[in-house]
Amino acid sequence: MATNIRIIFIAIIAFLGTIYPAVTHAFSVDTYAPASALASGRWVKISVSTTGMHFIPASSLRSWGFSGVENVAVYGYGGERIPDLLNKTNYKDDLPEVQTITTADGIYFYAKGPMKWNRSKDNRFTHTLNPFSTVGYYFVSDIVSTKRTVEAEGEARESDNAATTYTAMIGHELDEVYLSQSGHMMFGEDFRYTPSRNFNFSLPSKKDDSTVWMSLSFATKTTSVGYLDLTVNGENISGNSRPTIGATTGNNAANRIVSRKELSIEGTSLDLGITYSCSGVVNAANLDAIDLNYTANLEHNGTQTQFTLNSTAAKLANADGNVTVWDVTDPLNIVAMNTTATADGGLAWVNSYTGWRNYVAWNASSSFPQPQYVCAVPNQNLHGITDTPDMLILTTPVLASQAERIANLHRNGPFKLNVLIVDHNLVFDEFTSGMRDVNAYRRFAKMLYDRGNAAGKPLRYLLLMGRATFDNRGLDREMQSLNYPTMATWQTDDGLYENTTFCSDDIMAFLEDDSGASPAGDYCSIAVGRIPARTAQEASDYVDKMIYYQNSAERDLWRNEVMLVADNGNVGIHMEQAESFQTAALAATNDGKNLYFDKVYIDAFPLVGGVCQDARKRQFRLLDNGVMWWAYIGHGDPARLSSEGILSYTDVNNMYQRKYPMFYGATCSFQKWDGPSLSGAEIMALNPRGGVIASISATRSALITENGRLTRAMGQALMRRDDTGLMLPIGEIMRTAKNAIRTTNGGSDNRTRYSLLGDPAMRLVLPSNRVVLESINGEAVTPQTQVTIMARQTITARGYVADHTGSRISDFNGSLMLNIHDAEYSTTSTGIFADDTEGKPVTFDEQGSLLYSGRTQVVNGEWELTLTMPSEVTHNFRPAAMNLYATSSNTEMDAIGCNRDFFVYGFDTSAAPDTLAPVVEYAYLNHPSFTNGGTVNEEPMFMARVRDDVGINLSSAGVGHQMTLKLDNNRSYSDVSLYYTPASDGSPAGTINYPLPTLSNGTHTLTLRVWDTSGNSTSHTLDFFVKEGARPQVFDIYTDVNPAVTAANFYISHDRPDALASVTLSIYDMMGRLVWSAADTDRSNLSATAPITWNLTDLGGNRVPRGIYLYRATVKIDGEEITSEAKRIAVTGR
Known part of the structure; x- marks a missing residue:
């Protein structure tokens, strides 16, 4: 990551005006043709490689399907680069007709190739080539009866000051x-x-x-x-x-x-x-x-002569009356010069227009370049769209079916978005004269945005379905070898210097008039995202993942949890920026306090061999448990995060957690999505069975100081609501944050290096409703009351579920999950030297350990829970925390809350005595079939269920009273309570699923010790034998329905809980012929694989007839392959 050494004084970021600008600047709707010229008639696309006069022979027109030359006209504006500055002066709408000269032999016209000459202040000329196209494109059609011709202007006379x-x-x-x-x-x-x-x-x-x-x-x-x-x-x-x-x-x-x-x-x-x-x-x-x-x-060379003059009067030598002189300064409004013959065999004229003018002098009897045929163009009419969409999806053709699935998700969802899907190839012909230019996407979006503004319903979202490429002209050999379609992208001109080159999708969000020339200050008018899928299958997997995330993701406390990961070194700035994210989120709105924060700051953990092993373990445990938002601030590259190994390339490729976080990476190049190799962010997002649901990160190097500004703004934007009171879609979160830090005085363009990998209209699983803690033991919980609960005290907490206005939702019925955490405490990092930079000890606050985890019911919007606090707490008079999540049993509603307005301090001496120890109901390794002394693999999982009459102690505050596992009476694991899940019925009971580390071969003992909240304990010991490479066991293959009517889910029971399993399921008819087969790799759900769904079709996609079928599975776990026995399933008629 590069260091931005400018000192920036940052005031509190004001978000007013970041959703929409105070004044919207839009072209008038009559700027845009009501229908494209391409809407009717015969069309042929042609190309030119140079600027100048061109000739289309009549024979070519006939070969292209035109009957003659009389009614054939030329359209377009060729190959010069389209400027990023979007204003009425340089905007060319649709396909304007080019002026032509038509003869019986063919058509003459002036064309622009891909090279442009630029004049400096000292009148020197240097050229640039169009980075989007190696040729200029024009179109020929027979749709007009009267063609544009070139009219003559100016004075046909000599002048004493004529340019020669x-x-x-x-x-x-x-x-x-x-x-x-x-x-x-x-x-x-x-x-x-x-x-x-x-x-x-x-x-x-x-x-x-x-x-x-x-x-x-x-x-x-x-x-x-x-x-x-x-x-x-x-x-x-x-x-x-x-x-x-x-x-x-x-x-x-x-x-x-x-x-x-x-x-x-x-x-x-x-x-x-x-x-x-x-x-x-x-x-x-x-x-x-x-x-x-x-x-x-200034003399004519016999064919065509092109020249530029800053004189209105000119004299062209060696030119007779057959030479025509055109002023082509505006190629769409060419003017022929009225000329007069000079005594020395030339032509003279005086132009009516002043300033620098471009000319071409040509002789129709000469030979001119002929355009190359490209293709016939079917009729299309993007300009004719009258129903302005809420969302535009531009897609490569191979991904169109998956774009349709996303569109239907939004069309049929709660917000009923109007979604328009367009093949991105169609946009080029109407908006950039056929060139594969990213400005075509932008100009199309601008038309829809301006029309929508005029109608009071502007375009809000743009989704790009397809992978980006830095090689917009398709000239790079490595990119040419990739066997998938790509989309045009905006790039900086410079590609050499790390701190100044980058790729960005923001250009398509810059839709205000006169935008595009100042990335630091331009307003993002719409939310833009990209799904960089390469194949239809990759896109299908991602859409499946989106649908699962929106409709089926687990409903529990992860939905309000934020994990902040920060790198070391750089004088502690990464940790300080992570802290600023939390501060901004908590202070942004009244909603911010409802987030629960976990912190993994590398500098607060020891390094073992240069690797932050403990930090890694904590990070992945939190990811397994689930976090809604995963923020990383620090160094990175396209494949990994942090040189201390917090996330390696191997990790990136092997993330199979079931709860998908939104990733925000304030780091360098982790989302470099336009090269031949997939970036880390792409791999995580496109992972069909894990990873992340979406990502906001930098496509190139980012500046440390400027990252801090964006990180703070992201923290504030995360907890903003839209006009309906709902939490913002992910694209709006990014758009709001970027607009909050835009500058109008030539500031940093760092924000434009960040792009959204994901659907901009998708919303996080962060609920918009709130769970309110109203009272504890009848005392109102407010910042002023300082309610205090004590160790061993039995308390009753009461509250309710509220909507975004704070009103109770009286018809909310369901369940509530509640965690109580001990008082917050302060940690100071080590401040070690790292990444060739000085460190700095940074002190930050963390919430105390988990004291209680339980469940209760919500009835008519209200909830109540009675519980007993553990006997040991930290007795630190700082805010404790109650994290809450409620889910409705009969609607899609859910709610979150996090209350920090109470304290855990002191000891309740009046608590009733409790002498009953907890009970271990069962304990085994890997699978319920385990028997004491059995053989297991070298990384088994310990599983148990425990209960008590009062409560299970989860606190780690006391010495010797923690929930522990002891291996061979010499190695103790004290983090067992982190793997405890409370019983769903709200009773003082729960399960433990603890993954043991790699164990040596041979005989071992494992002892679980559990304490209750009164200080009573019990233990349970297992004996077992570890055999390296022990073969997995498959116990059963089963289906959730039999007979099957519409579909069937198949599961395999085995003894490798949580393992990555590759399953191939095959369906056969009773003759043993293969009917259908599918393969999947996913993380097992404890002792059963993730389901494979058969939709009762054959390999050709046809519904199978009713009857009896055989099914069998092959499972590969830990390198071992096992085939199950065949079983039967009945399929009924429709």
């Missing part, structure tokens, strides 16, 4: 290779193995006394300084001032220099010699571009 010379421009550039997988910049000739090269240029019409101005750009990646030696026509021009290219430093891809020289040349040819030398290791040495400017005599 102009600045001629020559450009050389080969785009052959990227030196980094980022940015638009490509490079040409390779000088590593051919260190000397010559480039020959002809200088037609050069004025005898004219010098030649040269601009040469060159890039290298080396370990030491390199030099360029330049010769012109054999003469060394470098002398003692050879162009020098420094060694490449840091993570930069290369160094690029631009050398400019004024050359004295005799004659009209220039032979430029370039020699590169370097004494170090040369990983790259490539020419970028050469530009030449010289003063040329």
Whole structure:
């Protein structure tokens, strides 16, 4: 991660105006054609590679299906790069008709290729190539009866101050290779193995006394300084001032220099010699571009002459009456010059328009380039969309069916969104003249947004269905080898320097007028997200995951839990930024206090061999238990987080937890989704059986200080509500945060490096309703009352479920889960030196250990729970916490709450005596079939159920009274209570599922000791034998229905709880013929695999006839493969 050394004084971030701007700036609706020109008629797409006059022969038109030339017109605006600045001046709508000259032989027209000449303040000209297209596209059609022609203007006369010379421009550039997988910049000739090269240029019409101005750009990646030696026509021009290219430093891809020289040349040819030398290791040495400017005599060359003048009067030599002069400054509004013949065989004119003007002089009898046929274009009409959508999905064709599933999820969901799905290829023809340019997506969205604004219903969401690519022109060989479609992306021009190159989807959110030129200050008008699926199966898996997350994800306390993970080093700034996220979330709204925070700060844990083993264990335990929001702040790269191993590439590829968090990574490049390899964020999100549900992270290097601003803003945005009182969709969370930190004075563009991987309209499982703790033992719980509960005290807590306005939901009936945590305490980190940076001890607060976990019922919106506190607490008079979650039994409603307005302190001496010890109802390893002394694998799971008449002690405050497991009477595990789950009926009982570490071969004993809240204990001992490589056992394969009517779920019971199991299920008819088969890899749910669903179809997708079928499964666990016995299932008629 790069360090931003600017000092920034940050005030409290104001969120007013971040949902929508105070004033919306939109083009008027009549800016957009009511229907596209492509809506009717025959259309053919053609391409040009250069700028200038072109000719379409009548024979070509006939071969393309047109009957003649009379009614055929040309449309489009060619190949020059479309600017990011979006204003009415440079906006071209749909496919404007081009002015043409039609003869019986064909059609003449002026076309723009992909090269553009840019004039500097000192009137030097350098070129740029369009980074989105190697050609310019036009369209021909027969839809008009009267074509646009070129009208003549200006004065046909000579002038004493007529221009007779102009600045001629020559450009050389080969785009052959990227030196980094980022940015638009490509490079040409390779000088590593051919260190000397010559480039020959002809200088037609050069004025005898004219010098030649040269601009040469060159890039290298080396370990030491390199030099360029330049010769012109054999003469060394470098002398003692050879162009020098420094060694490449840091993570930069290369160094690029631009050398400019004024050359004295005799004659009209220039032979430029370039020699590169370097004494170090040369990983790259490539020419970028050469530009030449010289003063040329204004004379016609016989075919076409293109020139630029800053004079209204001009005199063109060697031009007779057959030469036509066009002013092509505006290629869509070309003006022919009225000219007069001069005595010396030329043409003269005076233009009515002033300033710099572009001209082409051409002779119809000459030969001109002919456009290349591209394809026939079916009719389409995106401009004709009148029902403005809430959400636009742009998709690659292969993912269209999955885009439809997402659309239906929103159409049929509680918000009934109007969703429009469009093949992204269709957008290019109507909005960027056929070029595969990301601005097509943006301009299409802008049209919908402006029309929607006028109708009072603006576009709100844009989802891109398809993977990004840094190689927008398809020139990179590695990207070419990828066998999946990609979508156009916005990139910085620079691709060489780590701190300045990045990819962003924000350009498509910048829809206000005059936006696009200032990423730091532009307002995000809509929420944009991307699902970077490569295949239909990958997309289908992700949509399945989305549907599960929205409809079926486990309903418990994880839905309000936030895990903050922070890196070490950098003077503690990562921890301080994580703390700022919590502070901002808690202070943003009254809702913020309802989040529960867990912290994994690497600097607070010991390093073992440079790896934060304990921090890793805590992080993955929390992920297994479930967290709604997972934030990481620190160093990273595309494959991992933190150099201390908090998340390795192996971890990224093997996350199979059942509760999917939303990931926010304030780190570098973890979401670099436009290269040939999948980033860590993509792998986690596209994992069909685990990982994360969505991700907000940086596509390239990010700046540490600026990350802090975004992190604070994300904390505030997380707990904001929309106009209906519901928590914001994930795209709105990001949009709100980005708008809160935008600057209008040239600030950092760091925020635009962050993108959303996911559906922007999807909402988190964070409930909008609230569980309120009203009283404890009849005393109102408020910040002022300082209610205190004591050790061993029996308390009754009461409360209710409320909606977003605070009103009770009287028809809410269901269950409530409640955890009580001890008083908060302070931890100070070590402050060690890390990542070549100084550390700093940082003191932060954490909530105390779990004291109680239980359940009760919610009846008519109200709840009550009586419980007994454990006998040992920390006696620290700081706020304790009660974390609450309620779920309705007959509706989709749920609610969260977290109360910190009470204290746990003191000891209740009046508590009734309790001498009954807890009871261990059962205990075994791996599976209920385990018998004492049995054989298990080297990493077994201990499983038990315990109960008590008063309460099970979960507190870790007391010495010797913790729930423990002791192995072989010498090794004790004191974190067992973290793996305790309370009984669902609210009784003082629960289950323990504790994963044991790797054990040695041989005989072992394991003793569970459990205490109750009164200090009574019991123990239970198991004897067992560990055998390395012990073969898993499959006990049964079964289905949830038999006979099956619509579908059947199949499960395999085995003795590897929580293990990753690969299952292949096969269905056969009674003749033994394979009817259907499916394979899946998922984490087992304790002692049974995740279900495989058969929808009662055959391999061809057809419903199977009624009858009896056989089913059998092959299971692979821990490298061992086991095949089950065959069983029968009946299928009924429909």
